[in-house]
Amino acid sequence: MKPLEHIQNILARLPNKPGIYKHFDAEGTIIYVGKAKDLKKRVSSYFNRKNYENGKTRLLVRKIADIQWIVTPTEQDALLLENNLIKEHWPVYNILLKDDKTFPYIVIKKERFPRVFSTRSVMNDGGEYFGPFTSIRSMRTVLDLCQKLYPIRSCSLSLTEKNIAGDKFRVCLEYHVGNCLGPCVGHQSVDDYDLSIQSIRHVLKGNLNVVRKVLKSQMNLAVKNLAFEKAEGLKSKLNSLDKYQAKSTVVHPKIDGVDVFTIVGDDSFAYVNCLLIVSGAIIRGSSFEVKRKLGQTNAEMLEASIPLIREKFNSTSREIFTSILVNVALGNVTFSIPVKGDKKRLVEMSEQNARLYMKDRQRHQEQIDPEAALERLMDTMKSDLRLKSQPRHIECFDNSNLQGTNPTSACVVFRNGKPFKRDYRHFNIKTVEGPDDYASMKEAVYRRYDRLYKESGEEGLPQLIIIDGGKGQVSHAMEAVEELHLRGKVAVVGIAKRLE
Template sequence: MIRDEFDYKKHLAKIPHKPGVYQYFDSEEKLIYVGKAKDLRNRVSSYFVNDRMVNAKTRVLVGKIRDIKFTIVDTEIEALLLENNLIKEHKPRYNVLLKDDKTYPSIVIKNEPFPRVYGTRQIIRDGSKYYGPYGSVGMMRTMLEMIKSLYPLRNCNLALTDSNIKAGKFRVCLEYQIGNCKGPCEGLQSLNDYSSNIDEIKDILKGNTSSVVKHLNEKIADAAANLNFELAQLLKDKLETLENYQSKSTVVSTMLHDIDVVSIASDNKYAFVNYLKISNGSIVQTQTIELKKKLDETEEELLELAIAEFRNRFESTSKEIVVPFNLNIADSTIKFTVPKAGDKKKLLELSEKNVLFFKKSKLEQYEKLNPELRTERVLTQMKSDLHLSDLPRHIECFDNSNFQGKYPVSAMVVFKDGKPSKKDYRHFNVRTVEGPNDFATMKEVIGRRYSRVISEEQPLPDLIIVDGGKGQLSSAVEVLKELNIYNKVPIIGIAKRLEEIYYPNDPVPLYIDKKSESLKIIQHLRDEAHRFGITHHRKRRDKGTLNTELELIEGIGEKTAENLLKHFRSVKKIKAASKEELLEVLNLKQALALLNYFGAETTIQ
């Protein structure tokens, strides 16, 4: 195997017990996996010597490793950031796939004299300042419109150098005439005044509106003291605009400053992570990303990867990150908080609501395009909810019916891949049970069903469900033990009253979430078995009732009544039959008695 072809021990000896990033390469020297660790040697060695940590997918990865490289860093946070950058740059085959590759819009303050402020998707490393990214173009435009209403800025692309302005190369345009620009191109606005506006815009874009509000209040007071009421009113209008914008932000608590909040929701194939950026008591940024699993990564690993991605993307320098569970990251510069109550707990719950909504909508999209995804998801959920070892692709459910102990029948319905398989439904007319005895009925029917399955060498189902509580379940279990298949197929009972799920030899029932799709499928199975059983029971009861009525006629016994029904098919046809037709089944005396019973006029020939 691997250890014969690749001498991992030779590489391991060179790897230190330090935090960093490791990279795996295949025989073609192609990077196939990037990982981070707080102890590089221990983490890398676990792939080769600790079989318990290696699943089937990871074994495939390990089988392709032909070279190992590593990079040492000072802290785990640096390792996270480096790992994230390498994954985005090289897209290794076995790493988690970041699904949102599109570039999100940002607001740029251009590095130029009298800087322009506008939206862009392109990041140019020329000294310009970028703020964002924003989750949608609409969010970005709302911010730009507010900035435009507060500060007159130029939107032309003229080279407003000091020499060009002094040379008089430019003339003011319509934007100056309508008040959207103060005309720096003709020297009508100083660079200091323009730069002061830009500084305030930077604070707003960072979410620090409190300093801008304070500055505006000071300027309003100065203008009023100098009797410049026109300027004071103009500044007051700006203040109202800014406060109106701030009120539309999700205010959490004025006591919270510069906090990141992350939460995660995942299934067997995908993970979704939501990010909230908190500044001065308000949520100023939010985004959800999707990760596609490659090696059955844990939620801890995925959350660490997402944190690195968000902190890079949003250039976050927050010293505290609120998380849903403890992360094994040792870094003195950042505090990880798992809140139990208070404002931080509410923030985490808000983040979790967002990520669950995003997950639900995404999975619905995927399942519309590929219905098999829903089947796999639902069966996987059932496997988890019911603590099964295999996916319940083939389920058989049994239900009994009787009328005051008479005409006992049982029905079996079959679901395959979560859907009814009606061609496999079966009825059972109970043979050995007298009176209303559900336990004995269940025992007979389960015995007859699986004796036949065994004799015909058919596959056993992945799950057996009996409609009833502990009594019916115990009867079924007794038969499965007699047939030596009890440990080969799981069996549960469902009680109608509180939708309780019972397991053999466990007196405490399981309660599944009422909104769970697992419970909905179990209820569908139970209801379908009941419907199918009742339909058959009614037919049998009706037939039995008619037999009893015919037997009331003098000279007609049980056998003769059955022959009549078999010949004429229905009571309606029996009543409408002529004497000649009846004589095909009955003798003359019986035929006349029947005709007299149903009120027909007869003439004896």
């Protein structure tokens, strides 16, 4: 396949979802990493000459030989993942994020009368780190909120019991303006201060219901007192809290040295996704297509794939998260299936990418070998619906009426997976009075197959009849089939709403 055709095929398969994309040159080297709110729109824009903003973009596009992508839950997650991958691979065309800066965190220091402040360095010092924050304004709003709701110290004094008892310090301006309760001079006990820290910890973890109630109460009081500017400020803080609550699943400082493996598949292939997490950040994400052997389960295929993929990426992680139970002996490596929290969300993110990769490969297969793709679809339907043969001929029925009158029914036909409009039929219901959907369905099915069977015999019958309706519509359609003595000669299924 020519390079241009290869790129065009990739652009056609890109999803309309947030995520990151990687451009590769002809040697397989990553030359650019970017993030997008809509991957399809953003990546496609590179190949629209009107969007060439400068010479760098034109030169980049000329060197693109391949494109890969990773889907993320949100655009903020994409921004964080983009930052991680740029710092891991240092692509030559990335200039905006190519520095030593990282996104900021909020830390609660491990010390007597702990301080709470922002930092860009996550250290192994026993402190609790929360973040990262992609919005500096959001981070500062949370810090400001914590300070106003739970006054704590901002100084770096050594508040040992001896120093406080020795009357070594004096209160500062922060105490006089109400931002601190004066633990440095013994005006606040350790226990009382720790209660404030515990409340701040809840805020930073996203347990915001209590805080939200307080803010709403203060906002309503401000409105009642006609203090509209104060009320607007409190409303802004509520919005910032909502923004903070949607915290990132891409980076978590406490998840380190972990591989994530998930698998999905069809009858012929399995699709494995792998995420490598180092120092709390995803540094690599890749998906693979694996040919399924006869009778091989997803668990067996994942067990065979994990050692090979880890060897390919030189992974030395001692912990592996999976979506299904596997039995793999890898020395002192531990396996687990997360059930909640950020670990669970990482597995869900990996599984989403595996499913998107499967759909992408299936669409690609349809383009290069449509008959094989149709065969796979027919086999899947035959297996899932427990049919005697492939449903090469399918007919679908649906009813309608005009405000309870003039009932009609329509039949659409598919042959070999494609609409066969020549055989479409429309029925004006003759024997039913009023809005009786069940009886209307029975009449339409009876009339269709009474005539079809008389004209063409069993060879003219479809392998599958699909009824747009629940148990009632399907049972009346079956009554028509039985009256025509066609039971066992054609399969009937219904497509109902969830509660039917």
